[in-house]
Amino acid sequence: MGWQLTVGGALLGLGGLWISYCLLLLVSNYRKARTMGLPIRIIPISHTNPFWTVVDRHVLAIIKRLPFGLGDNNFTRYNFRGWELDDGCRSHDEMGDAFVMVTPGRNWLYIANPEALTEVFRRRADFHRCVELTEILDVFGPSIATAKGQRWRMQRKITASCFNEPTNEIVWREALWLAKDMLHYWSTKSSLTSAADDCRTLSLHVLSRASFGKSFKFEGHEERGTTGISASYKNSLQTILENCVVIMALGTKTIAKPWMPKRIQKIHEAWVTFRKYMTDLYEEEKKAFSEGHTGGGNLMKSLVRASHEETKIGTGLTEAEIYGNIFAFNFAGHDTTAHSFTFAIYFLAANPDVQAWIREEIQEVLGENDEEWSYTQDFPRLKRCLAVLMETIRLYTPVPVAKWTDQQAQILEIGDKVVHIPPETMIIPAYVALHTQPENWGSDAVDWRPSRWVTSTSIPSTLDEEELITPRRGSFLGWSDGSRDCVGRKFSQVEFVATLARLFLDWRVDPVPLGEENMENARERVKTLIKTDSRMVLLLQMLHPERAPLRWTKITDSATDVRRSY
């Protein structure tokens, strides 16, 4: 009994010390926050604390149930990752363009003012990317996502030269080829529950072709092999993507130890497999390059070549940086696109009129033979298809961007206020508020309506007179802004548009009604699922899309299609 009391006492003591330490930090951060002269909200636990993120919603759900309104407070409203999605514009309506969230970790300055944010993105040297949040990407070597200063400039220059039109052409072809098989697979299912998983497969296969020049045939959820090179590439990458945090926390040397638990050993095996995959292809490309074979394009080849050119002038990527960047592309380009696809497919299933609207464009621009569909001529004309992606990302922005002031204080004009921002303050673009402000997006800003992105030069207009709108600068930040924006923006747009065009040319998707439901009820249920089931995991995603099964139907005549004028 004696030792239990001692251990219990020690634990209590440690707990008390930890709470006192957090309180001290909170008070110190509160003092700094007050100097900014902005509204303040205080939360007791840092919402990015890795232990807290595991239990946050469960704990808060219990506290919310407390009687007499005791559970209705800033703790339950703000103290979890992704609170913005639930909150919408509310906080900024209450507190204006900017407010500070005080946490024991750092102060988070939320800004919903387009001009101020444009300035933040322009002043890259004052407002840095918070690489603490992206360093999990360095599991194979340093990359553009985490590099700083001169090293980042060199990496960005080389990387940007690889994301070029020949790469986009490859993405277009590969996505069309894969989408055709995905559609075939989907059309055999009377109740499709694997749309999200299949979108991930498609996106991974496009990346494999673009990164390494390796094409893998599409395999639906139930067709997947567990052996062979495609499986080893996919499974290892998938395992690494899902366990980046563990690899980062323990380090690649520690996860290699034979005494590690089986689960960790599996992660290490995946790391070794993927690294070998990259090393073999790197050696292949280097050999081909030294023998003068420069034809055919993929990102690995382009990195080796561009890096070789740069080396002549004394810079260039190291081998570790090439692996780091290839992994960063795979990481940054995989779930971002796949999750956006899943959202879009479900939104389209709930909105047959939008399906008809994009189909009108697809049928006008593209003929029956997809072999003849041209990236250079057809992609720029598929504006309604691109509008579906823009609208989806406007409402469900997958990548949350965070900047910070590092060790310097900064001055920033936010609306009519000049704010003195202390060192070590996080700067957070308030996406949900920015992307739904009625002054920029209209009174129906919270509705998913892709046609808001398309305008026409004349009324009535032909499809070729339609143009995509350019939103007010700083009011749409789906791919970020400034010189450190997404290098894969067009890559993802081409992949999305090609896939959408292939899927919806002559097919439609509907939810499968459950029980006594009619189709209208089923569509409403899908809309509710999107709203209630979307959460920030590593990125924003639907958690359980399989709960709303889908069905694809070939359009045999115009009667099967639902047309409505816009």
Ligand code: HEM
């Ligand atoms: C819908 C799809 C995508 C979205 C919404 C998206 C969004 C973003 C955002 C918001 C950033 C800035 C992050 C920050 O500042 O912290 C970013 C950076 C980046 N993205 Fe994407 N992305 C997408 C697809 C892709 C694809 C397909 C690739 C590559 C194949 C890619 C590669 C990158 C890289 C390498 C960076 C780091 C750029 C730098 O630091 O200079 N992204 N992305």
